[in-house]
Amino acid sequence: FRIPLVRVEGYEADDVIGTLALKGAAAGLQSVIVSGDKDFYQLIGPGVALLNPGRGGPAGVDETWVGPDNAAERLGVPPSQVTDYLALVGDSSDNVPGVKGIGEKGAVQLLAEYPDIEALIAAAPTLKQKRPREALQEHAESARLSKRLVTILTDVPAELALDRFVMEPPDWPELTRLFGELEFASLVPRVEAMMASDPAAPDPTPATPGVEVEILDDPADLAAMLTELRDADLVAFDTETSSLDPHDAELIGLSFATSPTRVWYLPFGHRAPAGDLFGDDAQSAAPRNLPSIADTALAGVRALLEDAAVPKAAHNGKYDIQVLRRAGIEVAGFAYDSMLASFVLDPSRRSHGIDALALELLGLRMTSYTDLTGKGKSQIPFAEVPVDRAAAYCGADSTTVLALREQFAPGLEVASLAALLRDVELPLVPVLVDMEWTGIRIDREHFARLAETLDRDLGALEAQIHGVAGVDGLNLNSPRQLAEVLFEKMQLPVIRRTKTGPSTDAAVLEALAADGHELPALILQYRELQKLKSTYVDVLPQRVNAGTGRIHTSFNQVGAQTGRLSSSDPNLQNIPIRSERGEAIRRGFVPAEGWQFVVADYSQIELRLMAHLSGDPAFVAAFRSGGDIHRQTAAIIFGVDVADVTPEMRARAKTINFGTIYGQGPFALSNQLGITQDEAKAFITDYFERFAGVRAFLDACVATAREQGYVETLFGRRRYIPEIHDKNFNLRAFAERTAQNTPLQGSAADLIKRAMIAIHAALPAAGLRARLLLQVHDELVVEAPAEEAERAAALVREHMEGAAELSVPLVVEVGIGPNWVDAKH
The missing domain is CATH 1.10.150.20 (5' to 3' exonuclease, C-terminal subdomain)
Incomplete structure (x- = not known):
């Protein structure tokens, strides 16, 4: 402004x-x-x-x-x-x-x-x-x-x-770009309206300035396009479909681009608006489509998509590749993804969506999906969007991929990140495509029994809570009613207040339960069971795909700034394991009939990375000895022989070992160990005196972040930490912990991605039908025919342990079993 x-x-x-x-x-x-x-x-x-x-x-x-x-x-x-x-x-x-x-x-x-x-x-x-x-x-x-x-x-x-102090006229294009970058979706139209009323404001830049999308709805016209595509250095493509779920998505249209100004659109599934098929309006006439992409007339298009010699690019190509797989096409030669390039170059970017990137980096205002389809009750299916408008929309995505590639290329080279994109993130795409497409099976009868058990236990707990509270009809889901009972009727101490009154969140209930109060402890139990039931036990059976009989999660490559994958729709990485109830949920995940699960887990990967990156002699020696690292650490800290380490010593050593990774201070450590802050401080001081190399490494991480503005993983992935210079102490302290933790977590993320790529290639190369299903933090879940399970397990171990050469051994624990729990044990 x-x-x-x-x-x-x-x-x-x-x-x-x-x-x-x-x-x-x-x-x-x-x-x-x-x-x-x-x-x-x-x-x-x-x-x-x-x-x-x-x-x-x-x-x-x-x-x-x-x-x-x-x-x-x-x-x-x-x-x-x-x-x-x-x-x-x-x-x-x-x-x-x-x-x-x-x-x-x-x-x-x-x-x-x-x-x-x-x-x-x-x-x-x-x-x-x-x-x-x-x-x-x-x-x-x-x-x-x-x-x-x-x-x-x-x-x-x-x-x-x-x-x-005299105000100048607003910079409307910059405002539009900035609001797009910040994802202020509701403000962009307001800015555009203000621009419209300002005679001095420039016209907004269209998404594809001067670009005419060539619509090919006659198979006879495809040959010329295919010739150009095969001669191109890189072919960008984008699909338009009927669903965000690739297992249900019908292909409506497909665009190809060879440059930011050369683009084609192939319509396959457009139709006249419902109820207007016989209208007089030209817009209502049945649109022209190509035959199905499976038709012999489209053989050239299929051959191009399946030709590994033709390099291809997309934005979030993982989705488009699965859409085309549903249509019978196995895309090969996937060589570039502008979403992944954006993430590798700057993982802290607010959005890696193509619309936001186009606005921020290219100054292009992309047409939104709802601009074409409308919203709410008036929304139409994409198939009913006029072909010319759909072509401009889909074509803009393909041309923008190539424009963004030109924009990102210098930065990737200067920051030495091109190799990370080329060798890790892009080769991971087909791995994730296969994992998502395969899905994982659950025992629905097991989940039905589990739901009955939880219903019964919740009912019993609710009755017990009503009895202890002395209030019939108490709504356990009402914070206000719970607060009245806990703090007015029972006169328990108020731990923390919110704007609406005393808090009854988990931290408050845990503090009250720790002081021996029965009712808060019962409410915590009730909430835990209720969450397990509503989040997993009731929901997961509903997510089974009717066609495949399996659950298909989506693995997200962008989002976590450390580079870790996340899982959504549904999230299969957060299923609890430590409690008996959580274990019962995992027990319901089962392989196909006649198959077994192979579950492989890196052992103490972040501590091993700490030893390697810090080079601390005592830490490295403790891992090289091959024993229990926490017993080894305890022996060094307390100055005793390994044989004389007590369970309490080991527990304390384990807590501080992991605490160092997360920048834990005396306050947090004292709470975990049940000791005073002075004792915790002394314990931390003694730890870093014994492991001076670890202290030096952590300090160097913070110094690097202050000097360069970022830290790197073992494989060159960067995380920018601007808060390291913030005047706010809490933000700055968090930034320092982030600087210390990211090289460890990020390197662990890169390691398991490299292992996944190697395993995905090695299994079929060895003639095995075994396949990757899940990645959960430092763990991989593989499904293998029973007769292949031992060979698959050995191969998985080999490639996980060989994902990098460290100064300490990488150790992988592998198990085989008929469900997720038994395989892990």
Whole structure:
């Protein structure tokens, strides 16, 4: 919007505003501060007023204007006493402590009798009311500190240069680009409407400027296109379908592009709008389509897509490849994905969607899906979108893939990230395609029995809770009712408050349960069982595909900045394992009839990476010895022989081993081990004295982030950490932990991806029918015919342990069984 900004190094915005407002008033101007912050009331006087925008929507200026005439009425004290008033009542949002025991009403009453804080503190022993008397005597220094904190400086070295404060016309294209990058979807149309009313605003750039999409609806016209495609260095493609689920998606259209300006669209499944088939309007006429892509007339298109010698590109190609597989085509030669390139280049980017990238990097406003189909009750299927509009939409996606490739290429080379994209992320696409397409089987009868058991247990728990609470009909899903019972009826201590009252979240209930209170413990049990039932036991059977009889999750390559894969629709990576109930859910995942599961899990992968990356001699030696790393660590920390390590010593060593990875401090460690913070601090100090190389590595990670703005994994993946320089201590501390943890988590993610690529190729090469099904953090689940299970297990172990050469051995634990649980054990 080109609103002028004023910055003065070393001073807060409030102080700059205050200084400029008073300088303006001194120059005979009317200064207006637009803010809802009460601190600014102290500045109100001749020539200085406050305009409070409020939160309730549009209001008249007379309702929001605060000047010398009505300032005292609004706050209860005149501007001259505002700092004293705020010093008494405090402000938790600005970390102003105030005087505990004195509220807004009491502060107004006291300041009506005394001119300021110092006079009040001096008179405190003589105050008649006990509460303010004791509060002021006990918290006098807090009151003085609070007054200093709320006092706005008005002598900042800021120049009142009025010529610099003149607003220029908004930069509409930049606003549109920025709002698109930030995913402010509802604001983009508002900006465009404002642009339309501004005669000086430029026209928005169309998605495909000067590009005419060639629509081919006659098989006779395909030969020329196929010749161009085969001569191209890279062919981008995009599909339009009837469903986001590739197992149900009918192919409606397909586009190909050889450059950002050369593109074709092939319609396959367009139809006239429902009810308009015999209308007179030309738009209602049945559209022309090519025969099915399986038809002999389309053999050339199929051959091109299946030819590995023709390099192909897409945006989120994993989806398009599965859509084409459903249509009977096995895409080969997939060589580029603009979504993955964006993620590799900057994993912190807010969105890797093609619309956001086009707007941010190319200045192109892409047509949205709902621009074509509408929304709500008036929404039409994509098949009913006119062919010319569908062609422009689909064609723009293909041309934009190639335009983005040109945009990303220099950055990938300069940052040495091209190899990560080429050797890890892109080869992983066909692996994930096969895993998603295959899916995983569940025992539906097992889940039905589990649902009955949980229903029975939930009913019994609910009755027990009602009995302990002494309230019939208590709604266990109502935080308000639970709060009334826990904190009013039973008078349990309030741990934390929210805007609506005492909190009853899990942390509060756990704290109360830890103090021996029965009801919070029962409610926690109830919530755990209810979550298992509603999230997994009831839902997973509903996600079984009717055609395949299996559940098909989606693995997401972009999102986690460490490079880890995530799973969604449904999420199969978060199924609990530590509890007996969670284990029962995993037991319901079973292989095909006559097959077995092979489950392989990296052993302590992040600790092994810590040893390798830090080079700490003691840590490396502990892993090379081949024993229990936590016993080895305990022996080093406590200075005893391995044989003399007690279970308690091992437990403490295990906790701190993993705590180092996540930047755990004394507070968190003391909670985990049940010791004092001083003991925890001493324990951490002793640990890092014994493993000085680990300390040096972690410090170096933070230093690298501060110097370069990013850290890297073992394989060169970058994570940018701008918060490392933030003035906010909490954000900066989090950034430092992120800098320490990312090289470990990210390297583990890269390792298992490399292993997956190798295993996916090795299984069929060995003549095995075994296939990868799931990746869950450091674990792979493979399905193999019973007679192949042992060979498959050996092959999986070989390629997981050989995914990288480290200074310590990579160890993989492998099991075979008739379900997920038994195979893992």
